[in-house]
Amino acid sequence: MNGLLRAAAVARKDLLVEWRGRQTTTATGMVALLMILLLGFVIGSEPGRAAAVLWVALGFAAVVGIPRITQSEVEQQALETLLLYPGSREHLYWGKSVALLIMLAALLVALLLLLGLLFSVDVWSHWGALLGVGMLGIVGLSAIGTLLAALVLHVRGRELLMPLLLLPLALPVVLGCVRLTEAVLADTPAGLWPVVLVAFDLVYLLVCPILFEVVMEEV
Amino acid sequence: MVSGLSRRFGAVWAVQDVTFMLPSRSVLLVVGPNGSGKTTLLRLLATALRPTSGGAAVFGLDLIRDADAIRGLAAFVGASPGVYDLLTAAENLRFAAAMYGRPHESVMPWLERTGLAEVAPHPVRTFSQGMRRRLALARAWLTTSRLLLLDEPYGGMDRDGNQIVDVMVAEARRRDGSVVLATHEWERGVKIADTVLALAAGRPADILPVDRFTASGLAPVTGGRR
């Protein structure tokens, strides 16, 4: 129970700081918006392209936003203090990944609305399914993103490493969500994609908290 | 009980072969010029760093194996306050309390003791440096730790702030705790310390009871300059 309390405290703190500063949501929102506009203009805004544009934009927004989970602690010089609280660092992982999840979910909703407008796709009648697919993807992104955010903290060249590591590792999420989103919008069968996404999410939700502890160990 | 504690970064030994015993209800003052390893020593004891060699027993717990248990007993206040600018003073403390497993306690007593009761609902970004350091002290205070590790607590503090540090140290002592205080303002430190450990380039240059420590005792450490 203590762990749940600590994780909840971390999530609350992260979300509260974000709400008051809005640094991460602004950065990710801007990147996503720009990508959607650019891609929509350059490769066309037919409804068929909407799913791909959505997930490419989300992927790049994630690359920009995810490092901030840990970077914000470093900026406040609060990282060492955070690591010195007694208790498992896995709780920190859960708190931060939940906070990230919520932030990405908010972004997802905004982007879905935008997509409906710009790409003339009918998001309203498929709202539930689109959110469901979106959540599957976002859970995967936050699971692996939180670990990577901690990992690149102590490495030079952070800005290069985050896209280099996140995008290849999270490729199945992007691919799966594109096809699933397309399937939802076109009312075609989903095939085996839900399996891919659920498998990815489960594996990484299992493995990443443990590896997070390893990454956050003192040197 | 610290024995042969050493830590290097790359090829440089920041702390080498530090050995001492710290009984409860006592205050150890660590002095030395900048770069002598005071901060590294404190961080080692706080389990923020792992020793390269040597070890320590803190209340019978091994520094490396029982690091997490030690974290529950020790409180470290470093040179930078590490508080969240966008949260209020009260929220900062409530977060710390929650991380110690006590989310529902009131944090006002600690704010009162550090003179921050009036600014409790204000965001920390409006605080001066001195106020932030007081908040960091309040955060350490609320843990009611048995080992208090203070790194340059007098830096950037006004007279009231310095007094708060002294009260905090005295109270820790009353609670059967121990305190390790590192500062280069040794004149202040000797007033509340029992023992003095002088560090020079990471090595212990001298360790003696405070009544035998004088300005000249500091000479080998500072190379004859004050």
Place this chain on the structure above:
Amino acid sequence: MRTQTALGAAAVLLLAAAAYVGLFASPPDAFQGEYVRIMYAHVPNAWVAYLAFAITFASSALYLWKRRSGYDHVAHSATELGVLFTGLALATGSMWGRPVWGTWWTWDARLVTTAILFLIYSGALLVRGLSDDPQRGARLAAVIGIIGFLDIPVIHYSVTWFRTLHQPASIGPGSLKIAPPMLLALLLSLLAFTVLFAYLLRLRTSLARLEAGAELS
């Protein structure tokens, strides 16, 4: 030292044999002609790369569990060799595709997966090299080694399925029926490259051990 020399000798012999069989003794393909011979380099390259990553996974996990630097040296060496052979696999795959299918790149699922792995494991090497502390770098590289390997099947299937629903699967470099004499050449080549890999791995690991010793003194 003896095992090392023996391995090296075996590698050289096997490679020579494989080269002979692959380049001269085996028959050309009915469709691809002589170009099929690139397969005898490409497939073993890819096989060795995947083997290297499997070894990276195992030794990374062992390193994080037991914290013995020996495991880290193996993981480091295996990652380096893995990246090397992945690069070779991509190059030979490209060389193979050009004359046979007219393109430098075929977007075949296996090639794309190999390219993605190339990026992930290069990332692992970068993380190790750019860390401010070598021990931490080793730990972080081990973490990448683990999550990268777990991702391999998921990446493979998602890449494969991504295109099959929309295009008929283009005949990739791997989808050939193999006649017995060619199969022999391929197996021989696989063996040769595996022994070469073992030799290089041992060599690189002992080099890593020496380097680590030198840094401390």
